[in-house]
Amino acid sequence: MLDFSFWSIFWAVFNVIVLFILLRIFLFKPINKIRDERTRTIQNDLDSARKAKDEAEELRQQYENSISDAKEQANQIMMKAHEDAESERAAIIRKSQEEADKIVADADKTIENERKRVLRQAQSEIADLAIEAASKIIGENVDDEKNRKLVDKFLSEEEGNK
Numbered sequence: 001m002l003d004f005s006f007w008s009i010f011w012a013v014f015n016v017i018v019l020f021i022l023l024r025i026f027l028f029k030p031i032n033k034i035r036d037e038r039t040r041t042i043q044n045d046l047d048s049a050r051k052a053k054d055e056a057e058e059l060r061q062q063y064e065n066s067i068s069d070a071k072e073q074a075n076q077i078m079m080k081a082h083e084d085a086e087s088e089r090a091a092i093i094r095k096s097q098e099e100a101d102k103i104v105a106d107a108d109k110t111i112e113n114e115r116k117r118v119l120r121q122a123q124s125e126i127a128d129l130a131i132e133a134a135s136k137i138i139g140e141n142v143d144d145e146k147n148r149k150l151v152d153k154f155l156s157e158e159e160g161n162k
Helices: 006-138 144-161
Strands: none
Touching: 006 144
């Protein structure tokens, strides 16, 4: 049978305690140290990944804001260009209308001047014909200056009555 003696139990317990102490010093401490270092490395990698993700998200947001601002600026530029084109078109139309009105006014003035010139020429010819007819009817040469004044006065009065 098994013989249990106090010393054998004592040495067995002592050996177990020494083995535990030696394992703790030479095995558990380095393993714990490696485990802690690995945990720290993994945590650092996770923190770096989280930081990189946050930076990427921030850059994406900045990019989207930049794109939005660029689109808004492009729309503003297009609207300003459209407004400028419309105002330029209106100015050109207004200037063209003014020039057309001026041309029409000048043409009316020219027509009126030409009408007056033709009327004066016609009055002069009518006066000459009337004096010549009166001279033939009367049979003598009448004073051209005096008769011309009479005929001009008559034609002026007739023109005023119209």
